[in-house]
Amino acid sequence: MTSMTLSTPGNIVPRRPLSARLSTPQVWGLALLVPYMLVFLAFVVYPVSYGLWLARHPASYVALYHDPIFARAAVNTLIFLVIGINFKMLIALVLSGFFIQSRSWIKWLSVLFILPWAVPSIPTILSVRFMFNPEWGMVNHLIFKFTGEDGPNWLNDPAIALTMAILMHIWKSLPFWTLILMTGRLAIPQDQFEAAEVDGASWWQKFRFITWPSMRTLYLTCTLLSMIWTLGDFNSVYLLTGGGPADLTHVLATLGIRYLRLDQLDLSMAAIVCALPLVLPLVYVMMKRLSR
């Protein structure tokens, strides 16, 4: 069974025809990659190329440019990414420090805290949607009870509705990022903190000189990855506001689907292609970081 040793690196085999170069395990190896490669070709390569082909007409971009909803969606997407994501990641960073404290009640809280991530989006988003219903919802009932005034028409005011969609997104994905950042914090050698403690460092100094330097790369990676995923977050906006009022809370993800539902496939793809200048640099940086 000497042919098996081929799998160890550093065993340089001179170039011969492919069939002669491959050992039995490697033939098996290639065969085992076939299922994934088929899925990848049929459901990633083909759709993406086909989509780009559909989006080839300059006329679609002109039409898109003249649709005021597009401009608004592009701005909303940027607000989502720049304000929403940074806000979310900062909270996740703080909470990751909170949840690594060893207290039994914090352990219990962390078990509950994961729920938003573990349960599907739609029931909880619908729950929030009703909670903020201006007439029947719990929030305005409470506001009326305590102040005697009517509460705002939450989801009918574009600025509030967009804020709510961002908060909904944070509610849903905060547990995941907190968990990841917790793993990062727990990987820091404990003796560094003990040494700093002996030297009388304040919590801020400990964070500034020990925690942050070892977390910085992870934090940045998480922020970038979160940006890419958030660009594809359809649920938070669609299920909470439906893009309304008056199509003012759309983001690119919901706008693309809106055109698709209106049977304007070329506009739909064009809207997505317009997001590429945002997506491609992020993907490029992430690929470089993670495939090292």
Add this chain to the structure above:
Amino acid sequence: MKLPSLREVGTEARLLLIGIPVFIWTMLPIYHLLLFAISPKEDAFAGKLWPDHPTLHNFGIVFHQQHYFLRDFWAQFWNSTVIAVAVGALTLFIATAAAFSISRLRVPGGRLVMNLALFTYFIPAAFLAVPMYRTMGNYGLLNNHWALILAMVTIASPYAIWVLKQASDKLPVELDEAAIMDGATTIQLFRLVYVPLMMPSLVAVGTYALLLAWNEYLYAFLLLSKDTEITLPVALGNFLAADDSPWELLMTTGLIYALPPAAMYYAFKRYMVAGLTAGAVKS
């Protein structure tokens, strides 16, 4: 018993100052969902914090399909189940084969496959949905469960391959070498050595793919449309289109739909957190 020092009390108070808002923030939408499910319609719409007459009546209506919005509830529940299980099984099969091939057999081109998988993982989900919808149309799969199953396998596989590849790399090569010395073939190596050792990661990845498919809304909403063919989340979304939505039933159905994934998550929590966070982001 030693009394806590003033400093300890201070620290505890500061922690509670974070803990209490976190608790309310996390639980409020879930509590509100539960509240609606156990409230008669009048109590729910009166914005009460606890119903005067809690009842399980809503669950009875849902389980007996006694509302025209719910006439296909069990069929939809079944659709969700079948699709989720199929996605879990198929993803597991495809990703385990790929991870074994790349990590243990060191197949040429493995690096490239990993990067291609990573690339898929970075395409925002809603952006792939549009061309995917057309593609499924071209393949003649629209309104067929296979469309959703294959779409979800495509989305779940890249992450599954990465998590499994990283777990595989941690298994010592000596195990493979010993098995080969004993005359194991590649398939025996896979079946008798690799799969048993990878079990914890396989549970994590299988559960991940299953939950991803169970929870999916957008792709299900685009790819399936017949009332008896759709999954539960799509049915819930369809409630929204109506002006006279029975919200208490909508939220009861939502709660029933949210319970299985939450239960599965807690059942496999140990595997999931260890298996998935390890592969998710390596710093």
